[in-house]
Amino acid sequence: MPDFLRLFAGPLTALLLVALHNSPALAQLEFEQAPIHYGKAPTHDPVMRLQEQLEKGEVKLDYDEQRGYLPALLQHLGIETSSQVLVYSKTSFQLRRIAPRHPRALYFNDESYVGWVQQGDMVEVMTTDPEQGEIFYTLSQEPAEVPRFTRDSGRCILCHASSRTQRVPGGLVRSVFADDAGQPQFSSGTFNIDHRSPFTDRWGGWYVTGTHGKMRHMGNVTSKNRRDPEAIDREAGANVTDLSELFDVSPYLTPHSDIVALMVLEHQTQMQNFITLASYENRSTAHYDGIMNEALDRPADHVSDTSKRRVAAAGEKLLAYLLFAEEFPLTSPIQGTSTFARDFQAKGPRDSKGRSLRDLDLQTRMFKYPCSYLIYSPAFDALPPTVKSYVTERLLAILEGQDESRTFAHLTTDDRKAILDILRETKPDLWK
Known part of the structure; x- marks a missing residue:
């Protein structure tokens, strides 16, 4: 909590936090403060x-x-x-x-x-x-x-x-x-x-x-x-x-x-940013809800509508990028000069049909199966439970064809089935 808020107590603190929680100023997350403590928290990188x-x-x-x-x-x-x-x-x-x-x-x-x-x-x-x-x-x-x-x-x-x-x-x-x-x-x-x-x-x-x-x-x-x-x-x-x-x-x-390598680099950096954003948003909203719940004598596990909206917004951004929504279509084949493509694809994992989310297409799009390989990353696995559940449940609905929105219209029936099959075999705990 910012120092000046410590001068107040009870409901007044709660009201101030409501204002901050809903303020456009929070579009720039205060990641140096609680609960993130970016510069002070121990790292395990x-x-x-x-x-x-x-x-x-x-x-x-x-x-x-x-x-x-x-x-x-x-x-x-x-x-x-x-x-x-x-x-x-x-x-x-x-x-x-x-x-x-x-x-x-x-x-x-x-x-x-x-x-x-x-x-x-x-x-x-x-x-x-x-x-x-x-x-x-x-x-x-x-x-x-x-x-x-x-x-x-x-x-x-x-x-x-x-x-x-x-x-x-x-x-x-x-x-x-x-x-x-x-x-x-x-x-x-x-x-x-x-x-x-x-x-x-x-x-x-x-x-x-x-x-x-x-x-x-x-x-x-x-x-x-x-x-x-x-x-x-x-x-x-x-x-x-x-x-x-x-x-x-x-x-x-x-x-x-x-x-x-350049194409993979530019995809990967922004994918990681969306994962971090989802993590920060969930942790921040849970932190503010905890303070509000105590101040207003609400159940400790109460989740505000504002928090639900913010977590959902971050989750949708992550999903859209994860599934290559709005990917720029390639109109000519791409071929590199080094062994990068071979080295990158060799890292797997692969399903029983030999398919991997690291398989490159490079004819009309980057990947043969348009779902980011960073779904296997420790950062994705470490997402807070609330946003992770939101993302995985929505992902399953999209891949099963229950979501027909324009955002994911680029995914064909074959795309969705292949991605779902690959994930069920290579990341079986994703929907447990």
């Missing part, structure tokens, strides 16, 4: 687990003279080098070291994201705590007997907790009009991109390797005209499979910035 192992001497991070701790960190976090994507816009923490001639490299798996720049002072890490969402760390590139991750104290969430991330601490993929130095031309606007984004708005300021037919994106090129930054040569950046003519690729772990 992959980086914290690795730190504990380092301090106990159970593992060691080997130091590479050229890339510092990067290779060892990827190994211990279970991140494939084929996930590498390269961004040359100056839109991140070590921006002074980033430019089209020496882009920043990003690597990721389902839970963690690692950023590396040439001759950088640190490696940047974003990783997922099942309850708190995305947590941000840095790791100094100075060799140490026991390397130590430093948790961000608030700088990262200035950008990573905004309307672009559903107003919770999260990840985002931005597309910008970048000049020859990598400087974004913000006067021309930027795009927050995910699987719903038009292809023409994607990957400005990023390198992209792969083929995509007649579709065009913003990657691999820069803005040449200061008076007209949007006049970029999309044709020159299309269907690029070799980056070696654009910059020296030898310092990087691979020569690729795979288009399939």
Whole structure:
């Protein structure tokens, strides 16, 4: 409870909390306060687990003279080098070291994201705590007997907790009009991109390797005209499979910035944000209901109509994104240049017919079975019971064909049946 509210008691406190609970100001969740305590609550994310192992001497991070701790960190976090994507816009923490001639490299798996720049002072890490969402760390590139991750104290969430991330601490993929130095031309606007984004708005300021037919994106090129930054040569950046003519690729772990990896990255970051939003909303509404119930002498398990609406709204957002509502249709086949697609699909799990929610389509849409693989994630499993029950019950109704709304009209009868069959076999506790 905010300090000033502690000056009041009983029904007056309740009335004030009602006002706050229904206030538009809560569109920006107060995640530093109760019940979330984002910056203070203990975390149980992959980086914290690795730190504990380092301090106990159970593992060691080997130091590479050229890339510092990067290779060892990827190994211990279970991140494939084929996930590498390269961004040359100056839109991140070590921006002074980033430019089209020496882009920043990003690597990721389902839970963690690692950023590396040439001759950088640190490696940047974003990783997922099942309850708190995305947590941000840095790791100094100075060799140490026991390397130590430093948790961000608030700088990262200035950008990573905004309307672009559903107003919770999260990840985002931005597309910008970048000049020859990598400087974004913000006067021309930027795009927050995910699987719903038009292809023409994607990957400005990023390198992209792969083929995509007649579709065009913003990657691999820069803005040449200061008076007209949007006049970029999309044709020159299309269907690029070799980056070696654009910059020296030898310092990087691979020569690729795979288009399939980029598509998965942009889907995944926003999917995680919707999971975090649903968790935060449920926990926040339960917290305020608890205070109200005590103040108004109501049953402890009473759930207000406002809370029900807020949980349902967050649940519907999660469901729509989970099931790829409003996904931008592909009009040409997509093919990457690295082993990322193979590596990603190999992680399963698969049903008795060999089907997986990780199976890629890349002909007319991203996935063969349009339901996000993050339904298997620890973060989804850790959703509070109320919102998790709401989401799973609604999901079952949708997949059984009981929901004929426009939101899910893109799902054919075959889509729904396949997804339902896969989930019943590979996640049998989902509807228990």
